Amino acid sequence: MSASVKQGPKGWSNTAIAIACLAFFSGMIGLAYASVPLYQLFCQVTGYGGTTQRTQQASAQVLDETINVRFDANTNGIGWEFKPKQRQVQVKIGETVQIAYEARNFGSAPSTGTATFNVTPQAAGAYFNKIECFCFTETTLGPGESLDMPVVFFIDPEIVDAPELKNIKTITLSYTFFPVDDPQPVAQSGAGADRTTTIR
Known part of the structure; x- marks a missing residue:
């Protein structure tokens, strides 16, 4: 007489339930790992949370209307001085503009950092377009080394058609530099490949 197989809810065997649970937990782990890059992609596409494009x-179009762009700089856990070289510029909407930030390593050893960024008001992130930015790669500075870091951007002319930004006069672009514990090799990240460095 063959042994009977124990049945779970609705006739499921214990083995089938175990396999289903394992598949569920594996899927949850996969979603957890995928959530960060998916969220970043969502922010980049939509401008959600003030993420720039x-x-x-x-831009193929430059309007006669102007807007003020302010620049903010912060550090978190890295021994650098970091600041914009200009606090504010007035630009035509659609006009390509280049500004620069400056960073200096006050430490006694080389240090690598990476910058996060956002704009306020957050709804303006979908219309703030960067062509060039130091935030695209990691930055390494030697002891006492300083670096001018350009940002090339324009404000999408479609911003004038956004009802929630109808009366906006100023956009603030903000960066925060964090230390990188395990920096990528220059050959992989491209960091420092085309930069101009001055020792002060």
Whole structure:
């Protein structure tokens, strides 16, 4: 007489339930790992949370309307001085503009950092387009080394058609530099490949 197989809810065997649970937990772990890059992609596409856009082409249209862009700089856990070289510029909407930030390593050893960024008001992130930015790669500074870091950007002319930004006069671009514990080799990250460095 053959042994009977124990049945779970609705006639499921214990083995089938175990396999289903394992598949569920494996899927949850996969989603956890995928959630960060998916969230970043969502923010980049939509501008959610003040995330700016990245593009390789300048705007095909420049309007007569102008807007003020302010620049903010912060550090978190890294021994650098970090500041914008200009606190504010007035630009035409659609005009390609280059500004620069400056960083200096006050430490006694080389240090590598990476910058996070956002704009306020957050709804403006979908219309703030960067062509070039130091935030695209990691930055390494030697002891006492300083570096001018350009940002090339434009404000998408479609911003004038956004009802929630109808009365906006100023956009603030903010960066925060964090230390990188395990920096990528220069050959992989491209960091420092085309930068101009001055020792002060």
